[in-house]
Amino acid sequence: MRLTAFFSLAVAAAATYAAANNNQDPFQQWSGPNAGDVRGPCPFLNTFANHGFLPRSGKYITEKDLTDGLFNAVHFNANISKFLFDFAIRTNPEPNSTWFSLDHLSRHNVLEHDASLSRVDAFLGHADIFNEQAFEETRSYWGDTVNAKNGADAIVARMKTCKKTNPQYSLSELGEAFILGETAAFISILGDVKSLTVSKRLVEYLFQKERLPTELGWKRPDTPFSTDILLENLDKVGAEYAKRINSTSQGKRSAGYAARIFSYSARLF
Numbered sequence: 001m002r003l004t005a006f007f008s009l010a011v012a013a014a015a016t017y018a019a020a021n022n023n024q025d026p027f028q029q030w031s032g033p034n035a036g037d038v039r040g041p042c043p044f045l046n047t048f049a050n051h052g053f054l055p056r057s058g059k060y061i062t063e064k065d066l067t068d069g070l071f072n073a074v075h076f077n078a079n080i081s082k083f084l085f086d087f088a089i090r091t092n093p094e095p096n097s098t099w100f101s102l103d104h105l106s107r108h109n110v111l112e113h114d115a116s117l118s119r120v121d122a123f124l125g126h127a128d129i130f131n132e133q134a135f136e137e138t139r140s141y142w143g144d145t146v147n148a149k150n151g152a153d154a155i156v157a158r159m160k161t162c163k164k165t166n167p168q169y170s171l172s173e174l175g176e177a178f179i180l181g182e183t184a185a186f187i188s189i190l191g192d193v194k195s196l197t198v199s200k201r202l203v204e205y206l207f208q209k210e211r212l213p214t215e216l217g218w219k220r221p222d223t224p225f226s227t228d229i230l231l232e233n234l235d236k237v238g239a240e241y242a243k244r245i246n247s248t249s250q251g252k253r254s255a256g257y258a259a260r261i262f263s264y265s266a267r268l269f
């Protein structure tokens with residue numbers, strides 16, 4: 001065989017091999033829900049289902065599905081997946097269930113709360129579906145880099161808007177702590193877990209497309225993410241949030257939101 005022909009064959013074989021591997025790589029494999037599939041109010045869990053890290057149907061998610069899925073997608077360790085799973089199964093209307101579906105998470109005031117970053121309040125519409133206007137308000141408070149300070153600005157702004165526009169606005173202590181945890185989580189997972197900063201582009205991409213932003217250069221974190229890290233970062237966002245709430249008429253708050261989540265979960269389980 002001539003040398004050039006050999007090289008052409010080798011290049012073609014390598015390309016086929018790379019394409020085949022790409023086809024099996026869940027980070028590259030994305031497809032939105034099909035008829036009969038369910039999604040919910042959490043942009044991240046929806047994203048993981050869209051990549052096949054969780055069942056694509058969005059249904060019957062067991063603790064093993066969640067643990068494997070969150071490990072493979074974003075390097076969560078088993079303790080944080082168990083921590084989140086124990087909250088999630090509370091949303092399944094069937095008592096003592098061992099699984100949940102993404103649409104169960106939409107049940108208002110179980111975990112789903114008012115004043116979301118990218119959804120309208122349940123009283124005003126579909127609290128489980130991305131809402132451009134709500135998200136527009138949120139991101140107008142973020143700089144090119146999202147951090148604990150401008151993350152807290154966005155949270156407080158959404159709370160004020162929802163309070164003004166929703167006559168049935170309410171937020172439980174758990175809901176408030178979850179809001180802080182959600183911002184801490186998306187910054188930690190998409191950005192730098194230590195400095196708690198992330199490029200706004202990555203966050204917008206995920207919220208708007210419900211897809212992991214690998215084409216913008218995001219990679220699965222190298223270091224495992226745990227409950228301790230989540231709660232530590234939640235309290236960093238909580239400290240900024242408390243400063244803002246305490247300077248308005250919304251009532252005094254002390255920090256220590258992580259402890260609140262723990263005491264709440266201890267009462268539940």
Ligand code: HEM
Binds near residue numbers: 041087119
């Ligand atoms: C079993 C695991 C999880 C459960 C049960 C869960 C549950 C929820 C629920 C119920 C909401 C809706 C809250 C609302 O706005 O009313 C939500 C929103 C959210 N979740 Fe998750 N989630 C999980 C995992 C994650 C992970 C791994 C992340 C990643 C970093 C994440 C980030 C977020 C964010 C940023 C929001 C806020 C969306 C918004 O306010 O528009 N969640 N999640």
